[in-house]
Amino acid sequence: MSQLLPTENAYPARAVADAEAPLTAGTDRYMHAAAHALARAAVEELRGMRGAVPGARVLLLVGGGHNGGDALLAGALLARRGCAVTAAPAAEISRLHATALADACAAGVRLAADPMAAARAAAGGAAGADLVVDGLTGIGATGPLRPAAAALIAPLCAAGDPGERPFRVLAVDLPSGVGVDDGTLPGPALAADRTVTFTCFKAAHLAPPAAPRCGRVDVVDLGLPVPDAAVLACRPADAELGRLLRVPGDRDHKYTRGVVGLWAGSQTYPGAAVLAASAAVRTGAGMVRLAAPARVVDLVLARRPEVVPADGRCQALVLGPGTDPADAPRAAELDAALGRVLGEAGEPVDAVIDAGALPLLAARIATGGRCMPRQVLTPHAGEAAALLGALGEQTPREAVEAAPAAAARRLAELTGATVLLKTTPTLIASPGGTLLSVDSGPGWLATAGSGDVLAGIIGALLAARRADAENGKAVGGEDVQAEAPARCAALGVRLHAVAAARAAGLVDASPAVTAGAGRLFACSGHPLAALDLTEAIPAAWNHLWSIGPHRALNSPRAGTAPGHACRGKNVHP
Ligand SMILES: NC(=O)C1=CN([C@@H]2O[C@H](COP(=O)(O)OP(=O)(O)OC[C@H]3O[C@@H](n4cnc5c(N)ncnc54)[C@H](O)[C@@H]3O)[C@@H](O)[C@H]2O)[C@@H](O)CC1
Ligand SMILES: [K+]
Known part of the structure; x- marks a missing residue:
């Protein structure tokens, strides 16, 4: 069963592919597991933005590799939950993942005859998509997006950044077009609201300018091995x-x-x-x-x-x-x-x-x-x-x-x-x-x-x-x-x-607040001055100190930030 992994390390794409190859050869089992994780994330996003899942309009951007296969299988799951799902391929139909395509079509996913028109329609306002699933390329990509894929994302990129546009984007493994192993942007890439990646981070999730284009990143365990290779980057846990x-x-x-x-x-x-x-x-x-x-x-x-x-x-x-x-x-x-x-x-x-x-x-x-x-x-x-x-x-x-x-x-x-x-x-x-x-x-x-x-x-x-x-x-x-x-x-x-989040009023706010007509908007926080930050440091100190469960064992005064006047209470520097 899939679960969220605690790993904070990013490994090279090649090493990830080599490590999983002996298990993934000849089976679609792991792609199905990936698709389930994607569909779960898609459902959460759709619920978050429109409340209901049935009737949601979903566009799949589909490349010729397994990344596209993941998108098609996730689209099949969403179609079975009542979404209107359209697939816009960036490759010849004959080059798409055959069994994933067959499954998607059987579930009611519509294959766009004119993928460009589908992408333009998805980007365009009232009749547009609620959710775009970006499955053009994953860890098998090299260089900037090829022209057909780049053309597909162009109208969607033109609709604005996450939060400004009328649809959300869920990236499969990573936003297509980013430099997988260095986090660069060799060409256009569609910024995601959320990325579901598998097994471990890739450098693109951690290094800018690609990293902020991944949105929220879920690392999902498909039962595939973490590579035994040099780490490219690491995000230390708080x-x-x-x-x-x-x-x-x-x-x-x-x-x-x-x-x-x-x-x-x-x-x-x-x-x-x-x-x-x-x-x-x-x-x-x-x-x-x-x-x-x-x-x-x-x-x-x-x-x-x-x-x-x-x-x-x-x-x-x-x-x-x-x-x-x-x-x-x-x-x-x-x-x-x-x-x-x-x-x-x-x-x-x-x-x-x-x-x-x-x-x-x-x-x-x-x-x-x-x-x-x-x-x-x-x-x-x-x-x-x-x-x-x-x-x-x-x-x-x-x-x-x-x-x-x-x-x-x-x-x-x-x-x-x-x-x-x-x-x-x-x-x-x-x-x-x-x-x-x-x-x-x-x-x-x-x-x-x-x-x-x-x-x-x-x-x-x-x-x-x-x-x-x-x-x-x-x-x-x-x-x-x-x-x-x-x-x-x-x-x-x-x-x-963390001090900034507190000083900007972002800490005690729920991630989203309801405003009008059932639509949800992210909480924005408010301006802060640099001196406010210094005043918020003790609370940040206490937060980071207290989230490690080992503290109860190691500390002379469990639950207490540095201070001296007031033992047994939460006091701050
Ligand atoms: N092998 C498996 O069973 C699993 C694969 N997984 C998925 O498979 C992906 C890797 O699959 P692949 O190795 O097939 O590779 P990708 O699907 O990432 O990319 C290969 C495809 O993209 C094309 N391509 C390469 N560079 C391109 C570029 N710059 N512009 C446009 N197209 C380009 C190639 O011609 C090929 O069709 C992962 O990212 C992940 O999403 C997951 O489903 C886990 C299981
Ligand atoms: K992708």
Whole structure:
């Protein structure tokens, strides 16, 4: 029987096909199981959008492989439930999966004589489709969609993005036309509201720009083996990331919880330091130190009196939020701090290297400096392009946006650092490590200052990790430790994302609210300010900490977020 799998790893399409071939050869059993899972998802979507399933209009986009076979068999199941199902083939009828086609026709699926007309009609308003099932290509695809398939999706793409168009799209395995193993978009692809995939993720589900075009992704177990192959990307589960959070015990003090040294803010961007400092405090740092111009220090202290504006022992530094490259004396100080981070005069230091510190880092790498994985770079696509260019690999911003997984991996190789590339979802690459894909939260996060908050969060997590290592509390062997900064960065992204969902009012809202005439609309949330995010971090902390069931066993105070005043209650940093 089919079930949802817990696997979070993406494997290469070839490896998936090779692993399943011995079982799928000569039988349609697994295609039928796939079709059942698809039909279940289709029914949920139809119920969600129109209430009833009988009478719904469904268009199947059908390619010549097994992906098309899945779509035809799912269409047969929907036709038997009273849907009006039309199949629009992108290949000669003789090349469609024969038994699936026979089953579909027997169930009452209508084969469109003019597939283009069927696609245009489906896209067009009142008499259009309620649901489109995209079964053009799956893991057997190579290159951009061929002309016949591309032409079929053109009118449907023109109807708008998910949420804007009058129909929903259910992708079989993945949206046809995406780069299966790298998440690129070599040509047009029809963005899905939901994707039902089989056995495991493929890279396209995790890497942008394809990943956000998959919509909700269900990974369904058909009883086929997960490949024994190198992992292309991984989406760490929140419960797993939450294990990295630690509740302070009776013997903890500020240095065992981690001290963050913040180099942030300038006359031009003073508020960045307030945001990063507030975020580090709220994430549970034992202490936050600040090195900044006097005006910035005053602003921060007015908001966060616990911040210490003096140099001293730190377990992690955050360099660059809101610093001003035009302020030469300050840039020179920041550069000296960067030298300290890279280990020029002693042990290298854990650090977040953000915004204004990134160009300084490029100059240091170009002259022989090298980072370690314990240093986390946090570029957006433009900063990543500039970094790559400064390191001798001219890469326009558009090229980074078109292939961000490759850009993140390359930057990690060139710098030696962990690289957090701000995409949707966020990608985190570390030298020799698995590429992580992390849900980066609602679009409301696209607001000034949210990156400063993220830098502060990750700085506090790195400092806590270093403090734990100093105190012999690091979990796992060398291999785990090598990828630990990447996991810290991933946890930081999730804290940021969950805090954003709360600050935007998305958490306690049901996924959909009823509005007029029985039609359902998604809950949209509302605007947030970056400072709201910092206030929502404790609740996000508590959420991520408490979803791991192991907590009840491991924690000195089960059910309690970091705090000290109020034992036995849920208290937050
Ligand atoms: N083999 C099986 O029993 C199972 C297969 N499964 C399904 O089968 C799919 C893989 O099936 P296949 O290996 O037949 O491959 P696909 O169906 O993914 O693709 C192959 C077909 O697409 C055409 N094609 C390739 N590249 C194209 C392009 N760029 N533009 C347009 N057409 C293109 C090929 O000519 C061929 O007709 C999976 O994605 C999954 O949906 C599932 O049903 C599970 C069981
Ligand atoms: K597909």
